[in-house]
Amino acid sequence: MNSSGLTAAPLVTGIGVVAPTGIGVEAHWQAVLAGKSGIGRITRFDPAGYPVRLAGQVPGFVARRQVPGRLIPQTDHWTHMGLAAAEAALADACVDVAELPEYEMAVVTASSSGGTQFGQNEMQRLYRNGPSWVGAYQSIAWFYAATTGQVSIRHGMRGPCGVLCCEQAGGLDALGQARRLLGRDARLVVSGGTDASLCPYGLVAQLSTGLLSTVDDAARAYVPFDVDASGYLPGEGGAVLIVETPQGAESRGAQRCYGVIAGYATGFDPPPGSSRPPVLRRTIERALADAGIGPSDVDVIFADAAGTPAGDLAEARAISAVFGPYAVPVTAPKTLTGRMYGGGAALDVATALLALRDGVIPHTAGTARLAPGCDIDLVLGQPRDCKPRIAVVLARGYAGFTAVLVLRRSTVD
Structure with missing residues (x-):
């Protein structure tokens, strides 16, 4: 349970x-x-x-x-x-x-x-x-x-x-x-x-x-x-x-299943100036534990992608700390839509489920050269075929809101 x-x-x-x-x-x-x-x-x-x-x-x-x-x-x-x-x-x-x-x-x-x-x-x-x-x-x-x-x-x-x-x-x-x-x-x-x-x-x-x-x-x-x-x-x-x-x-005889919500965790960043680190790393670890999986089981990460140098670096470091540098494909399709606040993470979940359904990781449009310290395998240029089974979706809201969702490909046709 x-x-x-x-x-x-x-x-x-x-x-x-x-x-x-x-x-x-x-x-x-x-x-x-x-x-x-x-x-x-x-x-x-x-x-x-x-x-x-x-x-x-x-x-x-x-x-x-x-x-x-x-x-x-x-x-x-x-x-x-x-x-x-x-x-x-x-x-x-x-x-x-x-x-x-x-x-x-x-x-x-x-x-x-x-x-x-x-x-x-x-x-x-x-x-x-x-x-x-x-x-x-x-x-x-x-x-x-x-x-x-x-x-x-x-x-x-x-x-x-x-x-x-x-x-x-x-x-x-x-x-x-x-x-x-x-x-x-x-x-x-x-x-x-x-x-x-x-x-x-x-x-x-x-x-x-x-x-x-x-x-x-x-x-x-x-x-x-x-x-x-x-x-x-x-x-x-x-x-x-x-x-x-x-x-x-x-x-009720459901005709399809896009995927399974396997794990979830939430947290809140400490206030600015605090000596405590951001909570994203710990939140990822808790979501993986909730799903009963380890970092090596994850096939793709849908990043929060704040678009600010500090925010991006903090997220990249959290991803690298949990999964290892360049260890798992990362993507941010939201560059095509902008950040949509209350609608943004829900759309990321929908996109991640479609990626699991079709066995492909969409790319991140616009980004060309990774900033120093962003040691992640960001999918660029074109989608990547890799048959992902498990996706992790990251989201951070203004003022410290942080959440992570783990999705698993459905075995139901």
């Missing part, structure tokens, strides 16, 4: 993707394999007056085609994408929610910025026109639990629901919480996350960290582990996954 209390590791039976690399699992996956970037000039507003003018935007997403019309004015763009991804994931898993007990289905998502675009629009109405112009839905649309609530209501899922607010690490923490619920409080959990902070209000909030890249060349603005690394670019979107107990999946 692992630390979650489950005697059998949960299965991922469905995936829904709404990302700068495409809408839908296969559109995203083919873009990743081709190194087709979703990074470009921000078009949601005029970014000319801002130091960051590039981001990963979801192409061709039209809310009225994806979301019931009555929900559009009640919810933010972030929730629109979450609803669409959840719908796609349930369809991908061939789940008929009407056939499952409503109190045995749960929803756990990650959120970082919440409904920033909706909130900005309502604040503009307040300042320009007065309080009477602020809509009633402002009280719920910005709220970080809005997506969880709307997915739960839409699909009649009345089991234990929640939201994890851990910035970039939240997508892994949401899946970790989903794993805890399975077998005890639920048989099926809709989990993952999306984010949408590409509005002036959202971008200014991100600029306050000092971690965003101001390079104007889309091909070189976000290049983690590179000698020219200068920060990261923001992105929107994410992924939603259907996670089930093996017994639950079997009883």
Whole structure:
């Protein structure tokens, strides 16, 4: 029995993707394999007056085609994408929610910025026109639990629901919480996350960290582990996954299994100036122990890839300390999308599961020359065929959030 209390590791039976690399699992996956970037000039507003003018935007997403019309004015763009991804994931898993007990289905998502675009629009109405112009839905649309609530209501899922607010690490923490619920409080959990902070209000909030890249060349603005690394670019979107107990999946006749959540651990970095080291190394070791495997069993690492010299070096050192220098392939497909906060790690998990499914490791686009001290086998240039069986996904959020998830290729067809 692992630390979650489950005697059998949960299965991922469905995936829904709404990302700068495409809408839908296969559109995203083919873009990743081709190194087709979703990074470009921000078009949601005029970014000319801002130091960051590039981001990963979801192409061709039209809310009225994806979301019931009555929900559009009640919810933010972030929730629109979450609803669409959840719908796609349930369809991908061939789940008929009407056939499952409503109190045995749960929803756990990650959120970082919440409904920033909706909130900005309502604040503009307040300042320009007065309080009477602020809509009633402002009280719920910005709220970080809005997506969880709307997915739960839409699909009649009345089991234990929640939201994890851990910035970039939240997508892994949401899946970790989903794993805890399975077998005890639920048989099926809709989990993952999306984010949408590409509005002036959202971008200014991100600029306050000092971690965003101001390079104007889309091909070189976000290049983690590179000698020219200068920060990261923001992105929107994410992924939603259907996670089930093996017994639950079997009883409803699940048609596919992308992989198994074999291990998970989380930690929190000490405050700046502390003599204690970052927790990433220990968190990796705990996740491997939770999965019952050793470093030599891991076939690929999906890196957090902060894109800052200090952040990249710290991650590379943690990887080398656990696995050995250049000992295991490392990749960071998020250079094609930007860092998506609440949606980023969930999309990394989806991409890792597709890599396990198809026996290929996607490459890291953009990065050309590894920075000194980054002694890792970063997959560059093109995907690498190596039939991975076990993948480790790393995620670190602003202010110290850290999470690690271990995935195992499914033996179920």
